[in-house]
Amino acid sequence: MDIAYWVVAGLLAAFYLYAGGTKLVQSQEQLAPMMAWAGTTIPMAGVRAIGALEVLGAVGLVLPRLTGIAPALSVAAAIGLTVLQVLATGFHASRGETKDLWLNVVLVVAGASAVWLALATA
Numbered sequence: 001m002d003i004a005y006w007v008v009a010g011l012l013a014a015f016y017l018y019a020g021g022t023k024l025v026q027s028q029e030q031l032a033p034m035m036a037w038a039g040t041t042i043p044m045a046g047v048r049a050i051g052a053l054e055v056l057g058a059v060g061l062v063l064p065r066l067t068g069i070a071p072a073l074s075v076a077a078a079i080g081l082t083v084l085q086v087l088a089t090g091f092h093a094s095r096g097e098t099k100d101l102w103l104n105v106v107l108v109v110a111g112a113s114a115v116w117l118a119l120a121t122a
Contacts, residue, residue, distance in 0.1 A: 005117035009065075009074070012110055013058040016081060020054025023047050037095065050084075057081040061114065075118045082111030 023031070028039035031047070038047045060077025064070050089104040 001117060001121045005065075005114065005121050008110055008114045008117060009061040009078075012078075012081065012107075012114055013061045015107070016054040016058035016061075020051040020056075020058065023051025024055065037091075041095070053080070053084060057084070065118075071122065075115060075122065078111055078114035078118055082108060082115060085111055 022034075023038070028044055028047075031038040035047075038044070042050075057077045057080050060073050061081070062074075064073040064077075085104055085107040089101060089108065092098075092101055092104060
């Protein structure tokens with residue numbers, strides 16, 4: 001179970017570090033081809049906040065369990081990222097952006113798996 005957690009958490013962390021880092025460092029113009037909502041529907045301050053949450057969640061999945069310091073924070077990070085993706089799924093569905101909802105669903109399932117694995121190996 002521990003290996004399964006590290007595989008799921010590692011993949012999620014890599015994804016969220018990239019996605020969150022992109023939201024943190026790129027301009028509205030650079031984000032527009034990938035995320036038409038960035039800076040229009042959601043102000044750039046909100047986009048940056050989402051990016052920061054994603055990066056913090058990625059770190060939270062890995063660092064507490066790796067160091068053994070407050071490993072329960074990994075559970076909290078997995079729950080937070082899962083909730084974030086549930087909200088993102090609803091947001092994209094409400095905008096009619098259904099062709100890419102599969103990614104949100106995969107991330108919800110992976111996040112819920114990380115929660116379960118983190119609790120099972122705690």
